[in-house]
Amino acid sequence: MSTTAIPSGTKWWSGGKSPFNVNYGKVMMWYFLMSDAFTFGAFLISYGTIRFSVNNWADPNHVFNSFPFAGHANLPLAFVSLMTFILIFSSVTMVLAVHEGHHMNRKGVEKYMIMTIIGGAAFLGCQAWEWTHLLTGEHVALLTDGTLGVIPTTVKMNPWGADLSSVEMMNALQKSTHEQLVAIASTMHHGAAEVHHNLKALTNQELISQISASGLHATHSGPIAFGGYFFGITGFHGFHVFSGVIINIVMYLKTKLGHFDKRGHYEMIEKAGLYWHFVDLVWVFVFLCFYLV
Amino acid sequence: MSLAQTNPPEVTFQPDHSGGTGKIWKIFWVLSVLTIIELALGYFLYAKHGELGYATVLSTKCVIAILTLAKAYYIVSVFMHLGDEVRNLIMTIVVPLVLFVWFIIAFLADGNSWKNLRNTNAGSKPNQMEQVQEHHSTEK
Numbered sequence: 001m002s003t004t005a006i007p008s009g010t011k012w013w014s015g016g017k018s019p020f021n022v023n024y025g026k027v028m029m030w031y032f033l034m035s036d037a038f039t040f041g042a043f044l045i046s047y048g049t050i051r052f053s054v055n056n057w058a059d060p061n062h063v064f065n066s067f068p069f070a071g072h073a074n075l076p077l078a079f080v081s082l083m084t085f086i087l088i089f090s091s092v093t094m095v096l097a098v099h100e101g102h103h104m105n106r107k108g109v110e111k112y113m114i115m116t117i118i119g120g121a122a123f124l125g126c127q128a129w130e131w132t133h134l135l136t137g138e139h140v141a142l143l144t145d146g147t148l149g150v151i152p153t154t155v156k157m158n159p160w161g162a163d164l165s166s167v168e169m170m171n172a173l174q175k176s177t178h179e180q181l182v183a184i185a186s187t188m189h190h191g192a193a194e195v196h197h198n199l200k201a202l203t204n205q206e207l208i209s210q211i212s213a214s215g216l217h218a219t220h221s222g223p224i225a226f227g228g229y230f231f232g233i234t235g236f237h238g239f240h241v242f243s244g245v246i247i248n249i250v251m252y253l254k255t256k257l258g259h260f261d262k263r264g265h266y267e268m269i270e271k272a273g274l275y276w277h278f279v280d281l282v283w284v285f286v287f288l289c290f291y292l293v
Numbered sequence: 294m295s296l297a298q299t300n301p302p303e304v305t306f307q308p309d310h311s312g313g314t315g316k317i318w319k320i321f322w323v324l325s326v327l328t329i330i331e332l333a334l335g336y337f338l339y340a341k342h343g344e345l346g347y348a349t350v351l352s353t354k355c356v357i358a359i360l361t362l363a364k365a366y367y368i369v370s371v372f373m374h375l376g377d378e379v380r381n382l383i384m385t386i387v388v389p390l391v392l393f394v395w396f397i398i399a400f401l402a403d404g405n406s407w408k409n410l411r412n413t414n415a416g417s418k419p420n421q422m423e424q425v426q427e428h429h430s431t432e433k
Binding site (some may be wrong): 018096098101 | 298299300301302303304305306309310314317318321324325328331332334335336339342354357358361364365368369371372373374375378379381382385386389390392393396397400401403404405407408411412
């Protein structure tokens with residue numbers, strides 16, 4: 001393959017050649033990604049501003065400590081590390097696809113595009129599990145009206161505040177309704193139907209003594225902004241991953257149909273690759289801001 | 294198998310793609326090792342939660358942030374091949390990103406200022422959070 005080394009002192013702006021030495025599509029992909037970097041940057045910095053402005057923020061090691069099929073085991077950082085490595089690896093297979101494209105090796109491009117698509121789908125599956133786990137989780141927390149409730153993590157509420165002292169816990173239990181006390185007591189039995197029925201027959205005082213004897217763990221409500229920022233930013237990133245997977249599927253089909261062989265170059269794979277690597281790049285920062293610090 | 298790839302007319306100087314995949318795998322290992330170090334530091338903060346001083350926690354978090362910037366550099370420079378582009382293109386991408394330096398400092402300082410206003414009733418009483426910290430330090 002004939003290549004030309006760029007002579008030193010090349011006058012890029014004197015006309016007759018592209019000063020950037022790349023075609024229009026690739027320059028525009030770069031500028032799109034730069035503007036998208038500002039969008040994500042603004043989101044993450046806004047999150048940082050709110051986090052800096054309150055005294056207690058949710059501790060990521062408490063919020064993200066679960067792993068599929070591991071039950072209630074406390075495994076901070078484990079699942080998100082898996083997601084991170086999936087995305088790094090799919091970035092490697094993407095750059096290998098670009099490499100094969102440079103050598104006009106269609107079979108190689110197809111193989112690595114398939115691997116990249118699988119990596120992207122695996123990441124989305126992990127995110128779906130994580131969101132479901134948070135949105136359906138059951139945690140006992142102090143509500144704004146002074147009662148105790150069983151709440152999940154949503155954009156309106158979350159249970160990720162500081163632990164309640166035993167006095168605060170007793171006060172809140174006294175204020176809680178019969179219905180709330182039954183719901184709290186049944187979380188200790190993992191919501192079995194017949195247990196729920198039996199609990200309903202108990203009086204408030206019987207329920208309270210049962211709950212306080214169990215050493216139940218309850219917390220203050222967490223900062224309300226946590227859910228909105230977490231679901232907003234990881235959702236926006238997940239949407240980028242989703243559209244990246246769609247773009248990669250289109251690129252795979254176009255490779256398979258021989259469109260790039262006819263065109264004489266695989267530059268579309270490079271452009272799709274730029275987008276895919278950007279998605280990985282954003283995740284590196286989401287990983288930092290939401291899970292590590 | 295290696296056929297010559299034709300280039301679009303904007304490309305005056307054809308880039309050299311004759312290299313192997315060695316560099317790609319090297320960067321994969323660099324990224325993996327950096328991530329493992331980040332995770333180890335994150336786990337250190339978790340395991341020692343409540344035992345470490347403010348300065349230790351802050352500096353550990355700064356180290357994690359710097360390692361993240363290193364990962365970002367390798368992804369952009371090698372995986373996205375920005376390092377192989379001509380200087381003109383690199384500069385139009387990188388220079389605007391300098392805006393982030395102001396962006397991060399200004400907004401995090403603003404958040405911190407809000408926290409001080411919250412804890413002091415807009416300056417009308419001493420900072421409760423600072424008092425709590427001083428109280429702890431005199432006990433030791």
